Amino acid sequence: MNRTWRTILFFSFLLMFLVSAPVIVLYTAGYRLDVMAGRITHTGVLNATSIPRGATVLIDGVLKSDRTPTVFDDVFPGEHLITLQRSGYTSWEKILEIKSRETTFIANALLFLDSTFENQESRTVSFYSLSPHRDQLAYLISEGSWIELWVTDPSTQSERLLARITEAAGADYAIRWSKEGTTIALFQNGSSLETLSLITVATGETLSVPTTLERASKFWWDVAEDDYLYAEQAEVVYRVSLSTQEVELVSYNAETIMHQNEDLILSSASDRMVLSRYQDKTATILTYLPVGSYQFRTAPSGLALLEDLDRHRLILVDLSSQDQPILLNEEAYSWDWSKDGDRLVFTDG
Incomplete structure (x- = not known):
């Protein structure tokens, strides 16, 4: 090859590099050519999850190859019609605004069984709740003078009647x-009647409620131990073990409590809240929080997650840290832990 051809090849490859390198960098950074607008645009991200998983995703009627859960990082900014479909289920559909450089979440879009609506079309669902593992849906319907508790399992396309209680006006x-x-705790709060029913999901067996708790005004499950139910009566907190039916009086004042090898207590102290660890009846203050309406939420071992229901905030606390225990204190309207439990994903809008 003579010198002229070598020069031509050199400058050809140099030109290709000078053109392709910026294109690759821009593409990796999320820039795409918007043919309709006639310009290069920084795209937005769509994160979609559904119950059940494996739903196909259509954006503006265009079928995408990935199934939920999935992430699309090449969606142009603007309003888009998002559709989730799966055979045997009703479709989920909504117009969402995708913003440049931002992630839009579709968190656990619920696809109902077609057969469920065919069977229950004349009934009104008054309340529903997803199981912690998001594999079952419990709901209430009114049938005559009864309130019925049903559970449906989308993976097996089955539904069961778990319990029936008298409806109170x-x-x-x-x-x-x-x-x-x-276990499901079913609460009924009426002007003249307040009842608590505990139902085993696998068998539909109704568990007996200890008489100590029959007049309790507040109930909550432990977020770390499946066996524990807490109840507050006349400003006294009790802990109930469902397996042994033992009722334990909690000897310290608590707004809310959870058990994770030791008791974690959130209590009121004049103009602030105090998160403390109790071990062998000895209290250790972990951190102080603003006054609010808090509930413990599920978190990996060694961490405590509190949700402020009034301000829509999440507070994540490292139980092993004494200097900087608060890892996160952010506004959050929707949130969830990743499948591996090592990442907390949330959105503030």
């Missing part, structure tokens, strides 16, 4: 799952 109802989803 004007009463409010709530469903609360235990940590592992083995």
Whole structure:
């Protein structure tokens, strides 16, 4: 090859490099050519999850190759019609605004069984709740003078009647799952009647409620131990073990409590809240928080996650740190732990 051809090849490759390198960098950074707008645009990200998993995703009617859970990092800014579909289920559809350089979440979009609606089309669902593992849906329907508790399993396309209680006029109802989803607490709060029913999900067996708790005004499940249920009565907190039916009086004042090898207590102290660790009846203050309406939420071992229901904030606390125990204190309207439990994903809008 003579010198002229070598020079031509050199400058050809140099030109290709000078053109392709910026294109690759821009593409990696999320820039795409918007043919309709006639310009290069920085795209947005769409993160989609559904219950059940494996739903196909359509953006503006265009079928995408990935199934939920999935992430699309090449969506142009603007309003898009997002559709999630799976055979045997009703479709989920919504117009969402995708913003440049931002991630838009579709968190656990619920796809209902077609057969469920065919069977229950004449009934009104008054309350529903997903299991902690998001593999079952519990819901209440009114049938004559009864309130019925049903559970449906999308993976097997089955539904079961778990319990039936007398309907009270004007009463409010709530469903609360235990940590592992083995037991459901069904609350009925009426003007003249307040009841608590505990139902085993696997068998539908109704567990007896200790008489000590029959007049309790507040209940909550332990977020770390599946066996524990807490109840507050006349400003006294009790801990109930479902397996042994033992009722333990909690000897310290608590707004809320959880057990993770030791008791974690959130209590009020004049103009602030105090998060403390109790071990062998000895208290160690972990951190102080602003006054609020907090609830413990599920978190990996060694961490405590508190949700401020009034301010829509998440507070993540490292139980092993004494200097800087608060790892996160952010506004959050929707959140979830990753499958591996090592990442907390949340959105503030």
